[in-house]
Amino acid sequence: MAAAANLPKFSAHPIVQAPMAGGAANPRLAAAVAASGGFGFLAAGYKTPEAMYEEIRQLRDQSAQPFGVNVFLPQPAATDPSAVAVYAEQLAGEEAWYGVLLGDPDAGPDDAYEAKVAILLEDPVPMVSFTFGCPARKVLDAFRKAGTYTVVTVTTVSEALAAEAAGADAVCVQGMEAGGHRGTHRDEPLLDGTGDGLLALLPQVREAVALPLIAAGGLMRGGQVAAVLAAGADAAQLGTAFLVCPESGASPLHKQALTDPVFTRTEMTRAFSGRPARGLVNRFVREHGRYAPPGYPQVHHLTAPLRKAAAAAGDAQGMALWAGQGHRLAREESAGRLVELLVEEMRAAREVAA
Numbered sequence: 001m002a003a004a005a006n007l008p009k010f011s012a013h014p015i016v017q018a019p020m021a022g023g024a025a026n027p028r029l030a031a032a033v034a035a036s037g038g039f040g041f042l043a044a045g046y047k048t049p050e051a052m053y054e055e056i057r058q059l060r061d062q063s064a065q066p067f068g069v070n071v072f073l074p075q076p077a078a079t080d081p082s083a084v085a086v087y088a089e090q091l092a093g094e095e096a097w098y099g100v101l102l103g104d105p106d107a108g109p110d111d112a113y114e115a116k117v118a119i120l121l122e123d124p125v126p127m128v129s130f131t132f133g134c135p136a137r138k139v140l141d142a143f144r145k146a147g148t149y150t151v152v153t154v155t156t157v158s159e160a161l162a163a164e165a166a167g168a169d170a171v172c173v174q175g176m177e178a179g180g181h182r183g184t185h186r187d188e189p190l191l192d193g194t195g196d197g198l199l200a201l202l203p204q205v206r207e208a209v210a211l212p213l214i215a216a217g218g219l220m221r222g223g224q225v226a227a228v229l230a231a232g233a234d235a236a237q238l239g240t241a242f243l244v245c246p247e248s249g250a251s252p253l254h255k256q257a258l259t260d261p262v263f264t265r266t267e268m269t270r271a272f273s274g275r276p277a278r279g280l281v282n283r284f285v286r287e288h289g290r291y292a293p294p295g296y297p298q299v300h301h302l303t304a305p306l307r308k309a310a311a312a313a314g315d316a317q318g319m320a321l322w323a324g325q326g327h328r329l330a331r332e333e334s335a336g337r338l339v340e341l342l343v344e345e346m347r348a349a350r351e352v353a354a
């Protein structure tokens with residue numbers, strides 16, 4: 001195997017603030033992370049291409065540091081539209097409870113992958129990462145020509161090999177512990193217990209590919225960052241840890257829930273979006289997670305009015321409370337202070353190990 005390539009030095013510290021679609025990873029958060037020597041990401045998922053570009057402009061106004069934009073790969077149509085229709089019937093009680101109609105599963109756009117890629121090629125940003133699949137070689141080549149560094153999210157060794165073969169510059173290795181949607185290249189039929197945890201997966205990917213690795217999943221403390229660097233990663237990507245920062249655009253209810261003792265565990269669920277995602281187990285997950293069908297983004301559109309109504313009513317039991325397994329360790333610090341703390345802890349852990 002060829003010697004592994006190094007990650008170019010985009011930031012002073014090997015700490016990446018994860019892209020978090022749904023509002024959390026906004027320009028303010030990314031700028032604050034970058035100002036403290038971390039690397040910030042914007043999340044284009046669920047956004048129109050215009051809204052994605054507007055956030056890029058805002059971030060450029062707030063920061064001169066390099067940053068990344070994350071894009072979802074388009075998904076094949078729902079495997080079984082009738083299963084989505086059955087799920088809609090099973091959610092009738094939720095409609096009545098929140099006093100809203102379910103969304104039209106087919107109303108939403110397909111996330112406008114091509115249009116987003118076109119904008120990012122026309123006005124290049126330093127880094128683009130992809131999730132839910134691997135772009136075609138010609139897309140990755142076009143980004144390289146444009147001077148943009150490309151990262152493909154992977155959850156298995158075979159996905160990492162596919163990303164390397166397609167010409168990605170680096171991979172983001174996402175362990176099973178990670179909060180939010182699992183970045184598998186295809187939707188998998190099974191949920192919990194099917195994926196590798198980060199510290200099991202990372203060394204396997206390290207031995208299989210020569211690309212730089214960004215490690216993600218359950219990382220909340222600098223000691224864990226030191227551990228993944230020792231296990232072959234070039235940088236650590238943290239989502240849940242940054243979700244609670246005051247700069248994050250996550251809703252206050254979501255932020256509070258992460259350390260609320262009412263929520264005792266996380267689970268991988270399709271209940272809200274039709275694609276496996278890790279979140280706090282609340283009433284909605286308990287009641288609907290068992291039979292929620294595969295079908296992203298149809299189920300995401302179906303449940304959108306319910307999630308919105310739950311948030312408006314201040315009801316965390318009906319919201320998608322995405323969270324990694326380390327959520328209890330969330331610290332409500334400013335993003336800049338959090339980067340500093342992580343760096344201090346990482347250095348202390350490395351001294352212990354030396």
Ligand SMILES: Cc1cc2nc3c(=O)[nH]c(=O)nc-3n(C[C@H](O)[C@H](O)[C@H](O)COP(=O)(O)O)c2cc1C
Nearest residue numbers: 018020021131178179180216217218239240322324
């Ligand atoms: C609220 C939330 C939203 C997320 N949205 C995205 C996204 O849009 N794109 C993406 O690649 N990953 C997304 N992720 C996953 C992160 O990139 C990362 O893999 C994960 O946060 C790491 O696990 P941790 O939350 O335990 O740190 C999201 C995670 C969370 C918690």
